Amino acid sequence: MDRLTPEARSANMKAVRRKDTAPEMLVRRLLHAAGYRYRLHVRKLPGSPDIVFPGRRKAIFVHGCFWHGHACRAGRPPQSRQDYWLPKIARNQDRDRQSVEALKTLGWDCLTVWGCEIRDTEYLLENFRQFLGPAKDSLI
Ligand SMILES: [Zn+2]
Numbered sequence: 001m002d003r004l005t006p007e008a009r010s011a012n013m014k015a016v017r018r019k020d021t022a023p024e025m026l027v028r029r030l031l032h033a034a035g036y037r038y039r040l041h042v043r044k045l046p047g048s049p050d051i052v053f054p055g056r057r058k059a060i061f062v063h064g065c066f067w068h069g070h071a072c073r074a075g076r077p078p079q080s081r082q083d084y085w086l087p088k089i090a091r092n093q094d095r096d097r098q099s100v101e102a103l104k105t106l107g108w109d110c111l112t113v114w115g116c117e118i119r120d121t122e123y124l125l126e127n128f129r130q131f132l133g134p135a136k137d138s139l140i
Helices: 006-020 022-033 082-105 121-132
Strands: 051-053 058-063 109-114
Touching (some): 022 051, 022 058, 058 082, 058 121, 082 109, 109 121
Parallel strands (some): 058 109
Antiparallel strands (some): 051 058
16 A cells, blocks of 8 residues: 655655644744744654754754644644544643653753744734843844
8 A cells, every 4th residue: 555665755744844844934033033042853862852042951842833742723623533633732731741741850941833933023022021131132
């Protein structure tokens, strides 16, 4: 049934992943313009946070509303095949909660940016400044 070669399948998966990280790219650009410097996908931390500020001991997760079950329109589960989707989404939510808890135990603070928020640049900037404190070399 599955005729994709391993190479093609892997290219497929990458394309999916790339699409998923578009909001993350936007968040990164905004943070950078606002003067914040960060590291990406730190695997040694619980949940491998998307954007990490080691000096401040703060981490940002960028979550798609659907996959992580955000309580917004985009996060609404589909009407069909709920027996398939709901447990999958619930597992992601559990994992997210556990990552934040584990990070907290290690002395890290976390902020989650949702896909539905990324168009509101002003809101995001305000949120980042509150969460991270003042930046060093802001360009905006
Ligand atoms: Zn949302």
